[in-house]
Amino acid sequence: MESTHIVQSFDRDLEKIKGLLLEMGGLVETQLADAITALVNRDSKLGKQVKKSDKPINLLEQEINEKAVRLLALRQPVAADLRIIVSIMKAAANLERIGDYAKNIAKRTSVVVKCPPVGSAANTLKRMNTMVINMINDVLDAFIADDIETADAVRLRDEEVDLVHNTLFRELLTYMMEDQRNISPSMHLLFIAKNIERCGDHAAQIAEQVHYMVAGSLPEDKRPKSDKTSTMTLEVDQN
Amino acid sequence: MTLQTFNPEISTEPVIEIKQPVITVKDVNVFYGDKQALKNISLDIPKNKVTSLIGPSGCGKTTFLKCINRMNDLIDICRVEGEILVGGQDIYDPAVDVVALRAHIGMVFQKPNPFPKSIFENVAYGMRIHNLTNSKSELGDRVESALRGAAIWEEVRDRLDQPGTSLSGGQQQRLCIARAIAVEPKIILMDEPASALDPIATAKIEELMDELRKNYAIVIVTHSMQQAARVSQFTAFFHMGELVEHGKTDKIFTSPGDERTQNYITGRIG
Known part of the structure; x- marks a missing residue:
């Protein structure tokens, strides 16, 4: 919104809380990137650091919520102001969940690095992860710029993440069927893939929130979802 | 219509949105001398609902309110064009009896203005001049009923003979509401009825409005x-x-359609 409030301290409060959300988004992007870098480089030290670095994200969410509640109580915002504050709170909750997933990926990394690599799964995960990080980055830019077109585009990009997830799921099933020793690392890699896929969902939810914030209503069309892993099977050749 | 009556047929069926408006305003323009105060206002007021008129000072909302019960007649240089229909009748029809109209459309003002009479007489006065009662006991019953309707009976039942001005500001305002509903209006207009009251008295007036709307259309x-x-x-x-925007209150306050509404209600420079 271009025009400013007559009470300028309201604008300052809003800018501050938006700044905290961006800071949180930056930390979350770094966490996700580091979690996968630790996996690809088999760097358990970096993995441990990612586990520790989740706490500042949680604290930021707490601070955003406290400031948002304060704004609601003291300013009693309506219309676009109300939608901004509600959207910031929801976006912060989504970012916090993404942070949790990054931490979970890092935990599994400490196990995965002790096992032999499973095909090119780690690189596929990295590609999937980069897609999600770009989604988070773009949706936060859209958030700050009130850019509904970019937000809607990010929302649709989640489907691409789902498709990579499907492919990786199938690939890891075949590795497990080929050699039992692949089962343990593959199971962890599957959970990591699922975590990244969920991060994409959260980025898409933030995109929906940006749409609501700008337009006053959620997107009317259903978000395309292509995650088929919950129903996927592979036939075992008995011969 | 004769000069002695203003008794339009208003359906008692519950309203669904604004399909059966109590008041229909069509293309109303209001001028104070050369200055145009209202421009092409068209608006329907539903019954059993509260309709709020909001806007910055000088936007015409009080002028609009005063048009509804012809309070603007008291201003010589004021000229009203267009139609305001109440129950299908144009209230600016020269045949309309303005006194009867104002009994039909009650008004509560910003500052409580009880008559310099007893609490009882404040409420009984309107009923007397409109010949609404046949006996003293009926008058007493109806005064009690109006005071109960305005949620002030319990506070004044033991001191009905004391001056209305002896009450607190919030009580005086509820007395004025009792006075307005005593003559059985269909519509109640309120011009900033709680702006001079503390939060508790304000809450009581707001609670009362929610109760009153079951029987009246309220414009505030x-x-x-x-x-x-x-x-x-x-x-x-x-x-x-x-009139920039008119709609359901929850829509206006969560996602208004017009940028000017947005700028006003969010406290921005428009």
Whole structure:
């Protein structure tokens, strides 16, 4: 919104809380990137650091919520102001969940690095992860710029993440069927893939929130979802 | 219609949105001398609902309110064009008896203005001049009923003979509401009825409005966005003599359609 409030301290409060959300988004992007870098480089030290670095994200969410509640109580915002504050709170909750997933990926990394690599799964995960990080980055830019077109585009990009997830799921099933020793690392890699896929969902939810914030209503069309892993099977050749 | 009556047929069926408006305003223009105060206002007021009129000072909302019961007649240089239909009858028809009209459309003002008479007489006065009662006991019953309707009976039942002006500001305002509903109006207009009251007295008036709307259509002018949001089901935003936006209150306060509404209710420079 271009025009400013007559009470300028309201604008300052809003800018501050938006700044905290961006800071949180930056930390979350770094966490996700580091979690996968630790996996690809088999760097358990970096993995441990990612586990520790989740706490500042949680604290930021707490601070955003406290400031948002304060704004609601003291300013009693309506219309676009109300939608901004509600959207910031929801976006912060989504970012916090993404942070949790990054931490979970890092935990599994400490196990995965002790096992032999499973095909090119780690690189596929990295590609999937980069897609999600770009989604988070773009949706936060859209958030700050009130850019509904970019937000809607990010929302649709989640489907691409789902498709990579499907492919990786199938690939890891075949590795497990080929050699039992692949089962343990593959199971962890599957959970990591699922975590990244969920991060994409959260980025898409933030995109929906940006749409609501700008337009006053959620997107009317259903978000395309292509995650088929919950129903996927592979036939075992008995011969 | 004769000069002695103003008794339009108003359906008692519950209203669904604004399909059966109590008041229909069509293309109303109001001028104070050469200055145009309202421009082409068209608006329907539903019954059993509270409609808030909001907007910056000088936007025409009080002028609009005063048009509804022809209070603007008292201003010599004021000229009203267009139609305001109440129950299908144009209230600016020269045949309309303005006194009967104002009994039909009660008004509560910003500052409580009880008559310098007893609490009882404040409420009984309107019924007397409109010949609404046949006996003293009936008058007493109806005064009690009006005071109960305005949620002040329990506070004044033991001191009905004391001056209305002896009450607190909030009580005086509820006495004025009792006075307005005593003559059995269909519509109650309120011009910032709680702006001079403390939060507790304000809450009582707002609770009363929610109760009163079961029997009346209420139109309220308020400068408090929060009050409009709390008490009304419909909101109309006026700006520089124009009706910018009219719709359901929850829609106006979560996602208004017009940028001017947005700028006003969020406290931005428009």
